[in-house]
Amino acid sequence: MYEHKEDPPQGQQSTGLQGGTSAQTRTRTRRRSAGSGSDTMGRTVGPVLHWAQDVAAVTLLKARRTLFQAAVLLCVLVLLLWVSIFLYGSFYYSYMPTVSFSTPVHFYYSTDCDTSESGLCSFPTANISFMRTDRDQVMANGQPYRVSLELEMPESPVNEQLGMFMVKMSCYTKGGKTVSSVGRSTMLHYRSSLLQTLSTFLFSPFLLTGVSEQKQLIEVELFSDYKTNAYQPTVGAVIQVHSKRVQIYSSQLRIHAYFTGIRYVLYNFPLTSAVIGVATNFAFLSVIVLFSYLQFIWGGIWPPDQVRVRVMIGDNTRIQQRREEARKRMEKENSQKELSAPQVIGAVNEASDFSGNGTEKKPSMVPDASGADVPDTEKDGSHDSRGPEETDGSDALPQQGETTLRQRPGPWMSL
Numbered sequence: 001m002y003e004h005k006e007d008p009p010q011g012q013q014s015t016g017l018q019g020g021t022s023a024q025t026r027t028r029t030r031r032r033s034a035g036s037g038s039d040t041m042g043r044t045v046g047p048v049l050h051w052a053q054d055v056a057a058v059t060l061l062k063a064r065r066t067l068f069q070a071a072v073l074l075c076v077l078v079l080l081l082w083v084s085i086f087l088y089g090s091f092y093y094s095y096m097p098t099v100s101f102s103t104p105v106h107f108y109y110s111t112d113c114d115t116s117e118s119g120l121c122s123f124p125t126a127n128i129s130f131m132r133t134d135r136d137q138v139m140a141n142g143q144p145y146r147v148s149l150e151l152e153m154p155e156s157p158v159n160e161q162l163g164m165f166m167v168k169m170s171c172y173t174k175g176g177k178t179v180s181s182v183g184r185s186t187m188l189h190y191r192s193s194l195l196q197t198l199s200t201f202l203f204s205p206f207l208l209t210g211v212s213e214q215k216q217l218i219e220v221e222l223f224s225d226y227k228t229n230a231y232q233p234t235v236g237a238v239i240q241v242h243s244k245r246v247q248i249y250s251s252q253l254r255i256h257a258y259f260t261g262i263r264y265v266l267y268n269f270p271l272t273s274a275v276i277g278v279a280t281n282f283a284f285l286s287v288i289v290l291f292s293y294l295q296f297i298w299g300g301i302w303p304p305d306q307v308r309v310r311v312m313i314g315d316n317t318r319i320q321q322r323r324e325e326a327r328k329r330m331e332k333e334n335s336q337k338e339l340s341a342p343q344v345i346g347a348v349n350e351a352s353d354f355s356g357n358g359t360e361k362k363p364s365m366v367p368d369a370s371g372a373d374v375p376d377t378e379k380d381g382s383h384d385s386r387g388p389e390e391t392d393g394s395d396a397l398p399q400q401g402e403t404t405l406r407q408r409p410g411p412w413m414s415l
Contacts, residue, residue, distance in 0.1 A: 088278050097139070103128060120244040125241075126251075146226070147222045148222060149167060167184050168181070168184075169237055184221065186218055
């Protein structure tokens with residue numbers, strides 16, 4: 001009924017147990033190695049991640065700081081550039097005078113004469129102002145100018161028969177005083193009848209349409225190097241044509257400046273001058289900003305206040321040390337003189353010692369606190385209390401006729 005199961009042999013049981021134990025051991029070892037590997041990896045990766053995070057934070061902070069500094073530097077450079085351009089423009093506008101000035105000349109003459117004559121009643125005259133505003137002058141003081149008058153005259157038979165005529169110009173100041181006057185002669189350019197005929201035939205289409213006219217432009221140079229005076233500036237001029245039969249279409253007064261030195265360079269080389277001027281201003285302003293930055297951050301390259309304070313402190317300390325040394329030296333000398341000076345026991349007159357009744361005058365003794373008799377040295381103390389010069393002079397030479405008995409200080413006197 002009951003089945004009997006045979007137990008496995010002991011060897012097989014031990015072998016099975018050992019096999020199971022070794023399998024469990026290997027499994028545990030694998031688990032431990034896997035756990036230790038994961039722990040080791042975690043321990044290794046953790047600091048690396050923290051380090052990477054710190055490096056990223058520091059790098060981001062440095063990048064932000066660098067970007068901010070670059071932005072500030074860029075703004076400062078742009079500001080310096082604009083200021084440099086503004087300074088150069090202001091200098092050019094204030095230093096460079098008017099290069100050229102042109103104004104129309106309107107002649108007037110008298111009309112209250114006999115009209116039967118073909119000529120004018122008076123010479124044609126014009127008044128020209130050299131003032132743009134009440135304070136702004138056309139011509140700068142000390143600058144040479146070329147002044148010329150352009151006359152547009154027709155090639156009429158009257159002007160051809162006129163021949164030479166005079167043009168006079170007189171410059172005056174604000175008070176009406178004439179400071180300069182000049183007269184020049186001029187005339188129409190000669191053209192033969194054949195040349196006039198050919199010119200008329202050739203330019204007949206333009207002459208018929210009104211594009212061209214039979215006229216000549218005469219330029220009269222009045223001043224080649226005119227300079228206005230700062231004490232008597234020129235504010236205007238009067239131009240007069242000395243001919244009553246002259247015929248003029250229109251006229252222009254032209255003033256052109258001749259530059260020399262820096263003005264010549266600024267006018268003839270504007271781009272190069274602008275680059276050099278702006279670069280110079282930029283460098284100068286950069287140096288000023290750099291020194292200001294150093295003064296604000298470091299207190300300057302050579303801080304004079306700190307040096308002065310240090311020197312003053314050193315002098316006061318040195319003076320106090322010298323005073324202290326002198327005071328100690330005087331106290332030491334006084335103490336040495338008090339210890340080395342012998343005390344006076346008493347003075348006996350030689351006449352009373354030898355020619356008297358044979359008695360010797362004894363010094364008065366003052367009882368000490370210890371009961372010993374101590375000689376009275378009030379007078380000697382008064383001598384010792386005096387200065388060293390008086391003490392030396394009085395103790396070194398005793399008076400004549402007296403004998404001074406001195407006693408060297410013994411060990412008992414220090415008690």
